[in-house]
Amino acid sequence: MPELPEVETIRRDLKKKILNKKIKQVLVTGKARVNLDHKGFVKVLKNRKFVNIDRVGKLLIFDIDLKNRFLLVHLKMTGQLIYTRGQQVTAGGHSDVKYNFNLPDKSTRVTFEFVDGRKLFFNDSRRFGYLRIVNATELQKVKEKFGIEPLVKNFTLENFEKILQGRKTNIKAILLNQQLIAGIGNIYADEACFDARVLPGTQVSELTSGQVLKLHRAVEKVIKKAIEERGTTFNNYRDSEGKRGNFLKFLKVYGRVGLKCKRCSGIIEKTKVAGRGTHFCSKCQK
Numbered sequence: 372m373p374e375l376p377e378v379e380t381i382r383r384d385l386k387k388k389i390l391n392k393k394i395k396q397v398l399v400t401g402k403a404r405v406n407l408d409h410k411g412f413v414k415v416l417k418n419r420k421f422v423n424i425d426r427v428g429k430l431l432i433f434d435i436d437l438k439n440r441f442l443l444v445h446l447k448m449t450g451q452l453i454y455t456r457g458q459q460v461t462a463g464g465h466s467d468v469k470y471n472f473n474l475p476d477k478s479t480r481v482t483f484e485f486v487d488g489r490k491l492f493f494n495d496s497r498r499f500g501y502l503r504i505v506n507a508t509e510l511q512k513v514k515e516k517f518g519i520e521p522l523v524k525n526f527t528l529e530n531f532e533k534i535l536q537g538r539k540t541n542i543k544a545i546l547l548n549q550q551l552i553a554g555i556g557n558i559y560a561d562e563a564c565f566d567a568r569v570l571p572g573t574q575v576s577e578l579t580s581g582q583v584l585k586l587h588r589a590v591e592k593v594i595k596k597a598i599e600e601r602g603t604t605f606n607n608y609r610d611s612e613g614k615r616g617n618f619l620k621f622l623k624v625y626g627r628v629g630l631k632c633k634r635c636s637g638i639i640e641k642t643k644v645a646g647r648g649t650h651f652c653s654k655c656q657k
């Protein structure tokens with residue numbers, strides 16, 4: 372699933388490509404998850420422009436040049452946004468693709484066509500992702516459901532300690548809870564716990580203050596580095612600007628079960644914590 376770094380990467384990329392470009396047509400397929408009937412959805416967006424793209428957690432917020440209307444896009448498990456200019460492609464989201472970009476294909480749910488002929492495709496093979504048109508009040512309500520962003524000023528040690536206070540669960544469940552901290556998913560939760568040398572299944576009440584400090588630093592560090600490296604999306608693929616997601620090679624535990632720990636002589640193990648496949652080294656994480 373695309374997490375904060377992957378969603379932030381596509382947000383930054385798309386901002387450079389599609390802002391203030393008139394939308395000539397919008398095509399919605401029968402299987403798309405949109406919150407209006409298809410005609411109503413198209414009517415809001417046709418002949419409009421996106422004037423900004425914002426993000427909260429893993430949710431993208433497209434600001435439309437129409438008073439009091441915003442488009443929310445959540446990629447969920449398999450969602451992708453792919454912008455094409457002939458053979459040139461800018462893509463982000465779920466990384467499982469054939470790299471032929473012969474679009475639209477059977478996973479294409481919504482297509483935006485701009486006046487210059489360039490297109491933005493929303494693909495989603497498993498259809499957990501969605502597009503929603505909302506007004507400012509609804510947007511505010513949605514935003515309020517998200518916890519602190521790991522890279523903003525108020526993600527302080529003090530606020531992190533407040534989040535942990537009195538919780539009767541394990542640290543991984545806290546890191547994954549979008550209402551507490553926004554944007555961290557399975558990959559970066561495991562990586563942050565490894566960086567902090569804390570086992571993901573550790574009960575919050577059993578964490579030492581030293582471990583809490585290390586976890587706080589680890590969350591910031593891992594997310595920051597992942598954004599710098601454009602996340603893990605499309606690691607095998609270079610987009611039209613020669614960029615690709617490089618963070619996969621920096622992953623220390625996620626997806627490395629059975630391999631040697633990059634920090635000690637241990638072997639990476641996998642178990643289930645907070646209902647999710649969880650990777651860790653039992654030798655150097657305590």
Ligand SMILES: [Zn+2]
Nearest residue numbers: 632635652655
């Ligand atoms: Zn280790």
